[in-house]
Amino acid sequence: MPMVTGRNERWRLLAAHAFLWALIALTVFPLLAIISISLRPGNFATGSLIPEQISFEHWKLALGMSYQAADGSLVQPPFPVLRWLWNSVKIAAISAFLIVAISTTAAYAFARLKFRFKSGILNSMLLLQMFPAVLGLVAIYAIFETIGSYVPAIGIETHTGLVLAYLGGVATHIWTIRGYYDTIPVEIEECAKVDGATHWQAFRYVLLPMAVPILVVVFVLAFVGGIIEYPIASVLLRQEHNLTLAVGSQYYLYQQKYLWGDFAAAAVLSGLPITLVFLAAQRWIVSGLTAGGVKG
């Protein structure tokens, strides 16, 4: 910490605070606006940003309840938001769990075992990961259509199929975990092996418990990745009750049927838990990020 300070320190501090608050205002404005809009009656009113009259109509719809409109008619929820949220959480959690399982074992092989083509496989994995899924959608659709015609449980319109498709994206996670394994001294496992542990036991009972922090990071990153994934889900899932949140949310803002207020409530309802998970895991994620993952 520099002990010598300049003369203008006070003014600089004030300027810094002003600048930061201005930026925070810009940053937080959309988030506060959407909360206020979700409490405003009607889908079109461009009233003031602080709602003069609080109405829970959009929230009722988002929670799947119908409500009595002012003219007496019963308004039904336009979309099954809670169902979408559940679909998203289910798919993301299962795929994140499987991704963690697959990539910890693969990373173990890369970090500890010797075999041919090791660096070749590692580097080509990085290149493969650069191929965005949206470019291979035609092929992915064809694959699942073919698989589905033999094993319908993992074809088009199934969540199992989508989870399987997400399992392809493990390359970055393998890299992240391998980097962490490299920081754990190999001697501990060797001691275990001297005591008679097999490779698997050394991995399962010695290395794995020490790697829990990075596993949490990878789980959260894979979970969030599953929640926000759009292209593959939009091609594999089409029926309304089957959609994930990322695919379904856009239907609120069609030009012909513009449900701004309903969208606001649905967005807050579904975005809030995910945001909170992310903020809670922020400490770990930040360390994982510097290892090279980019979120969309």
Place this chain on the structure above:
Amino acid sequence: MAPKRKGHWLKWPVAAATAVACLWLVFNIYATGQAVWAVGALVLFAVGFFVYFANVAFPYRYLFPGLAGMAIFVLFPMLFTMQIGFTNYSSANLLTQERAAAYLLEQMAPGEGEPYAFTLHAEGTGYRIIVAPKQDEEPDAAKAAELQKQTFVTPPLALISPRPPGVIVMLPLAEGSFQPNDPLPLAEVLKRRKVLSELQLKLPDGKVLSYAGVREFGVLEPVWKRNDDGSLTLLKTGQVAKPNPQSGFFEFEGGEKIQPGYKVGIGWGNYARMVNDPEFRGPFFTIFLWTVGFAGLTVLFTLIVGCTLAVLLNWEALPGRTVYRTLLFLPYAVPGFISILVFKGLFNQNFGEINAILDALFGIRPAWFADPFLAKTMILIVNTWLGYPYIMVLCTGLIKAIPSDLYEASAIAGAGPLTNFFRITAPLIIKPLTPLLISSFAFNFNNFVLIWLLTGGRPDFLNTRVPAGTTDILVSYTYRIAFQDSGQNFGLAAAISTVIFFLVALLSMANLRLAKVQADPAK
């Protein structure tokens, strides 16, 4: 010595059962004529069994699930896409040649043959149809016996429209147990005209009949006949249609194409189109430039905002830094698709809150989604908002690693904060930051979700044949060609995908090289 675990004796039966299940699946795939897929599945299963039962492949036991997943869902789609890029695969040329020919050969049309008269009979809740060769005059006894032999009856039918497709097999009336009751009156037949016209009735001698009028069924004849050289003959006129391996259609002498087309390899045709076709080249290059500009400017803006914030938040004299950091980190924590859609609503020209504020302050209502320049500006604003926390987090980590005595020394020399930044901070963080910035560029180069959810690539260019938007980036343009354009040109989309992939692969290879060069001296 490994302790023997329980359930070891289960290993071989379970493995055998799995093997049988896998082989059964492979056989099923093969049996439906998908030999390539069957071989692929067989290789995958064989590798799996080899890895888990041969001792040589020991390390691959840990790798197999991950590598198999990547091979099936990343590598294979990539290679498949590249292969599609060399074909004319599209909604007009969807089938294989075999299937297209089979489709044509299945076509039936009412032919010249003698029509059959029919009567409709109710039986319980269902109906039966009886057909017999049509007679102009009352038959005599001998003829009636002959006629009796050629009278056929259907099984009971529900007659509900729409009917599932399929041919109904008729049996000779004499052999069945059905005793014809009185035929239903004409009015009842007329009521069921629609569903009757969907029926195809097959006689024991192979003739197929279809509804030809309120009193008769006509004989259906195939429209096409296959010749030995693979060409098809249109039976009505005797014209021959030959398969054209260039266009992927059966074509008559004059070049007239017959739908449906089939998938053929067209070599570099799609790539040639990208370079040669002026109607296509124009938007393609504009879109390419915008893609580079979009990704580059995004990196620049997020770098400026993120780095400034990181420097400020590392200033230890500043109170309340944790609060600031958490608030400024928020855009990163909100799921991307939600914030993008929120902005889509906020920027709406008529109902959007941003225009409401601008209107109140300056009396303007910019058309954010209709004007190309404003749409691009909006995209950059939104993407900067989404992306700066990531750079901020990265820079914070890097700045923390700079030894503080450097700043101490510069303070003694009387340097101000700007000098500090440009002489100490920037030179020290730029090197480790570069590979991360390149990844960020590559990510935004393919940032499909942002463009797709915010503008969908609109506003569109007015004068292009393939729909293209002024805010489209290459991936969203490709997506539109493959899934939105009326032509659904998978081949062309795949060719563009291949080009994008090589661009991005080059970029990341350079990146790997760069990262390695930096990592090595540190070791």
